[in-house]
Amino acid sequence: MKPAKIGIDAGGSLLKMAFEEHGQIHYKSYSIDELYSSMNWLKMTAPDAPIALTGGKAEYLQKEFFQNARIIPEFESSSIGASYLMKQDGISYENFLLINIGTGTSICLKKEGDISRLSGSGVGGGTLMGLGRLLTGEKDFSKLVSLAGSGKAEHADLMVKDIYSPFDSPLDGSLTASNFGKIKDDQVSKEDKAASLTNMVAETIVLLSTQAAVQHQIDDIIYIGSTLRHNAPLKHLLEKYTAMLGKKPTFIQNGASCGALGALLSL
Structure with a gap:
């Protein structure tokens, strides 16, 4: 694995990874219990790849593993990713609610090109x-x-x-x-x-x-x-x-x- 660049969403239960390799985007996920082993493995296999982090544990990953990584606000990165995947699926909505059901649930509004978090719930x-x-x-x-x-x-x-x-x-x-x-x-x-x-x-x-x-x-x-x-x-x-x-x-x-x-x- 020699990715050109890597995105990591570090949540409360899972680490989700998207990486570009040979012009293709691939996905992996790990239990949060595998944080140390998976991130140390990533540092060894892709030491020079640019990395962007998001999610609740993004700052922790930056401090402990990837000091040069960028941190992207969670609702912003989810919106960017969702919009990209929607286009791939042939879906075109200008305005919509984006409901992210992870460990908890976030409710975000995409309207007139802007994304904002409206509310959330501990139920997820x-x-x-x-x-x-x-x-x-x-x-x-x-x-x-x-x-x-x-x-x-x-x-x-x-x-x-x-x-x-x-x-x-x-x-x-x-x-x-x-x-x-x-x-x-x-x-x-x-x-x-x-x-x-x-x-x-x-x-x-x-x-x-x-x-x-x-x-x-x-x-x-x-x-x-x-x-x-x-x-x-x-x-x-x-x-x-x-x-x-x-x-x-x-x-x-x-x-x-x-x-x-x-x-x-x-x-």
């Missing part, structure tokens, strides 16, 4: 992993996703139809009245708990995102971030609830690497 991938481990005993991300895909949230969640039963509900009965509101004992399966948790994360993110979209008169919502990678259950729910609330959800290829890519492109 870290919630999925932390609560998922408490609820199911499972600590592997892919296994949690698999559990969620096999479960039914309504076995753990109190639904609107449950509240109005045996009468008809004036609202959509499939909506959640209370996340985990149906759990009264230990009879709910791990699969159903994982599905309920994924549903709670999706609903929280969509409600916050669509409220911001209404406030700023935005129709298109772009979802990116590492929590979406190989996570079909979460993507399905985000798409479903966003459309239900009258907004257009979009997912882009390699969206988990927008921050790292944006840092790379800033060089």
Whole structure:
């Protein structure tokens, strides 16, 4: 590996890397637990490559490993990367919300060429992993996703139809009245708990995102971030609830690497 330049997004859970080699952009990711081994390996294999850093641990990486690296604000680098990938996918939105679901969730507005961070939430991938481990005993991300895909949230969640039963509900009965509101004992399966948790994360993110979209008169919502990678259950729910609330959800290829890519492109 002899990259011409490198972008690194150092978050709370993962290190995402985008690097250009022979005119092509490639992507890698590492657990934050591999920080020292991966960054020392990078220093040895690409000692002269220019590097740009972004994310919560960018200053730490600069101080400890790459003193000459540039630091790019996280929402700026994510916007640059997302815009590049959207063009690759043939997507052209002038104004949109960019929802970055990493360890937590950031809500940014791209309007008239400017990017600004509107708000965020502590509910994100870290919630999925932390609560998922408490609820199911499972600590592997892919296994949690698999559990969620096999479960039914309504076995753990109190639904609107449950509240109005045996009468008809004036609202959509499939909506959640209370996340985990149906759990009264230990009879709910791990699969159903994982599905309920994924549903709670999706609903929280969509409600916050669509409220911001209404406030700023935005129709298109772009979802990116590492929590979406190989996570079909979460993507399905985000798409479903966003459309239900009258907004257009979009997912882009390699969206988990927008921050790292944006840092790379800033060089």
